[in-house]
Structures are given as structure tokens and as C-alpha cells.
Amino acid sequence: xxxxxxxxxxxxxxxxxxxxxxxxxxxxxxxxxxxxxxxxxxxxxxxxxxxxxxxxxxxxxxxxxxxxxxxxxxxxxxxxx
Numbered sequence: 001x002x003x004x005x006x007x008x009x010x011x012x013x014x015x016x017x018x019x020x021x022x023x024x025x026x027x028x029x030x031x032x033x034x035x036x037x038x039x040x041x042x043x044x045x046x047x048x049x050x051x052x053x054x055x056x057x058x059x060x061x062x063x064x065x066x067x068x069x070x071x072x073x074x075x076x077x078x079x080x081x
Contacts, residue, residue: 011046012053020056027060035078
């Protein structure tokens with residue numbers, strides 16, 4: 001996964017990702033919202049943190065098709081815990 005392909009030049013900290021997860025958690029499928037904390041407990045690269053942050057960002061505003069795409073990305077990430 002390549003960093004900053006989404007046009008964002010900000011590196012998001014683990015704390016940023018946790019805060020974003022807390023805000024978006026009510027909108028996520030249970031399997032994803034329950035799996036992500038364990039995923040983030042393991043050491044993650046900056047690229048991985050940025051990727052998860054941007055999957056979470058505005059998830060609640062995304063249409064069904066975009067949410068399904070992001071859910072698939074989350075599932076791929078969570079397979080590697």
C-alpha cells in the first residue's frame with residue numbers, strides 16, 4: 001500500500017486513527033469495528049496507519065457502494081492479524 005496516494009500529505013498518528021475509529025464506529029459493521037482495535041494494537045507502519053485513517057474518514061457519509069469497497073479493504077487488513 002502506497003502512502004499519500006489519496007492526495008493527503010499528513011501522517012496520521014495511532015491516536016488520530018483511534019479517535020477516528022471512535023467517531024465512526026457506530027457506522028461500521030460489527031466485525032470490522034470489533035477487529036480494528038486488535039489490528040491497531042500490533043505495530044503498524046505509518047503507511048498502514050494512514051491507509052486505515054483514510055478508510056475511516058467520512059465513512060458515514062459514503063454511499064453504499066463506497067462503504068462496501070472500504071469494508072472489503074478492512075476485511076483484507078483484518079485477515080492479517
